Amino acid sequence: MSGAAAATALPGRPAPTDAPAGDKVSAGRLIAFMAMVFGMFMAILDIQIVSASLRDIQAGLSASADEIPWVQTSYLIAEVIMIPLSGLLSRALSTRVIFTISAAGFTAMSVMCAFSTTIGEMIIWRALQGFIGGAMIPTVFATAFTVFPPSKRAMVSPLIGMVATLAPTIGPTIGGYLTDLFSWHWLFLVNVPPGIIVTVTVWRLVDFDKPDFSLLKRFDWIGFAAMAVFLGGLEYVLEEGPTKDWFQDHHVFIVFLFMSAACILFFWRAFTNPDPIVDLTAFSNRNFWAGCLNSFVLGIGLYGLTYLYPVYLGQVRGFSALMIGETMFVTGIVMFVAAPIVGRLSTKVDLRLMLICGLLLFALGTFQASFITKDWTFWELFVPQVLRGAALMMCMVPINNLSLGTMAPQHMKNASGLYNLTRNLGGAVGLAMINTLLNDRTDLHLQRLRDQVAWGRFRAEETLTQLGQAFQSLGSDADQAALKQLAAMVRREAYVMALGDVFFVLSVLFVATIVLVPIMRKPRPQPAGGGGAH
Structure with missing residues (x-):
């Protein structure tokens, strides 16, 4: 173990006025962590980067309208399976090994996606890309709260919060630019140079913990299969249900039945197996389960609004992918500006008060958007997007610290997987709810x-x-x-x-979520755990 990880304050002894040894972070450790953060950025970015260019991919692969959504769905299903599994794999293989494998595999699968010639090949490579790359996301969160001392969280937490929310926000923008300037192949080839750099950097510099290979010998294959069917089936039902009238479609209904059976088996194994595939005891922590619920709602706001605005601009205003990206970029700029401010505030203001302010900003932005008309364009959407960007940062940083800041270091890796899973599931449930509501209200x-x-x-x-007079020429x-x-x-x-009705419902949801905030306790700083505990 490094000295920074091992050094902790002695009980009953006051902290020295100058920077203690435990608060010092070496340059190598910081570079390694930044490489991990960039890897997480790529993994989250790829959720949305193809959304604005699906028509181009469809034309390039001669795919049908029913097949092309699977370019995105296959990635989401595979990623949502890996995220909770990453906690066990990280403890078994070490942070260094699991992240290196994840970054290298993600990069290799990006190349395979770029050179796909059929829709079948694309779906396979996208699924593998999402599954292998999915481990990077929770591993970064766990590292931030175990390797770095509490005094550094004002810097680290806004960084990972900004990346986790900025990547899906600007995904359509980057995708639109790449497709317009080059071709859809570059949606994937753009990952290759940074992917190689991240892989090499992590392998050479990361040394946060040691592997525990005995966990692999006790790997619960039945629990893993049940979790894969449960989470994969849930993602499929939520993705396909709104467009296929839910259980009126026999495929959705059959998947729901398998998903329900797998859900029961998964929870039975989780509570009865001495070494479960996912340890659910983290939910005994009040801050953690309340924070996960808040993260679930944040996922609805993050992915739901990233979906709603482009839908309006594309279908109603007739904007191109590039024009949509330029309009949506306002939120990203606001997040860049807000991140250091929120980080500084997090050390001076009660995190629960910050979270309430963030939820109110979310509600105010969506309430203003509920008055939307067919004539709204960049400037009418400007203020709602500014409020959304500020709200994302004011919600993400407090939720991270309140949820994970009270977890013991030895439980952090597992808790990080569950925490990130709730945000992704919130996005999936939110999109299903939004599409169903849109159809019904329309x-x-x-x-x-x-x-x-x-x-x-x-x-x-x-x-x-x-x-009729305008069409007289006919x-x-x-x-x-x-x-x-x-x-x-x-x-x-x-x-x-x-659309206005959906924005109003989201406003009510954000305000209602405020009742969860008083449940959480103000976190007491935990010592840096060095990530070594299993």
Whole structure:
């Protein structure tokens, strides 16, 4: 063990006024951690980087409309399985080995994705990319809270918080730029140079803990299979359910049945096996389970709004992927500015108060967006995006510290996997909820608006006449074209009204989440554990 990890304050002895040995972080350790953070950035970025360029990938691989969503779904399913598993693998193999394997495998799979020639190949490589690379995310969180002393958390926590929230936020922007400037292949090739650097740096510099290979001998294969079916099935149901009318689709229903059975088996193994694949005892910590619930809601805000704004700009405003990225970039800039400010505040203000302020900012931004119309563009969305960027940082940093700051170092790796899992599941549940709500509210508003454009309504007939005159060049088809145009206008208005309803529901959700904050206790600083405890 290094001296920084081993040095701790003696009980009952006051801390010296100058920087104690336990508070010093070597340059090599800091460089190693920054390399790990960048690896995590790549893994999270790849969740969203393809979202703005799916049509280009579809054309390049001659894929059908039903097949192309699996480029994203396969990655998400595989990643959500690896995240909770990473705690055990990190203890068994050590941080150095698991992160090196993860970074190297992620880079290799990026190359395979770029050179895919069929949609089947792409889905396989994307799944492997998500599974192997998924270990990087929780490993960084665990390292931040075990290797670095509490005095450094004002620097470390905002950094990982910014990366975890910024990567999916700017993913569509980067994807749009790469596809427009080069081709969709560069969505994956862009990972190769930094991936190699991260792999080499981590292998050479990381030495935070020692492996415990005995854990592999007691590996619970039944528990792992149950967890894979449970989490993978849950992700599939949440992804496919909204577009396929949930259990009306027999594939979704069958997967739900298998998922439910696997869920029961997984929890039975978790509570009865002496060496479970995932140790759930972390949830006995009040701060941890309340923080996970907050992280779940943060996932809804993070991934849900990253989805909603591009949907509006693309479908209603007709923006290109590049234009959407430029509009969305406001949130990223605000996060960069807010990160050091929030980090400084976290040492001076009660973290629970900061979290309440963050949730209120989230609610204020989505409430303002609930008044959205078909004419909103960059400047109308500017303030909601500024509020969202500030809210993400003011929520993420306190939730990280409140949830993981009270965990014992020997439980940190396992807790980090569970904590990151809740954020990803929050995003999946949020997207399913948003799409279902959008569909239902669009149908409701469509029915109401149709009553307003029925024959005999003066305004409707006047609009139809004006449209008919605009289509006079079509001759006998002018009336039909006018009717189609009016129907499209009605559907667009219904969709925009539904978007406003979704934003309002999110506002209520963020305000309601505030009741979880008083449950959490103010964390008492834990000594740096060096990551060596198993």
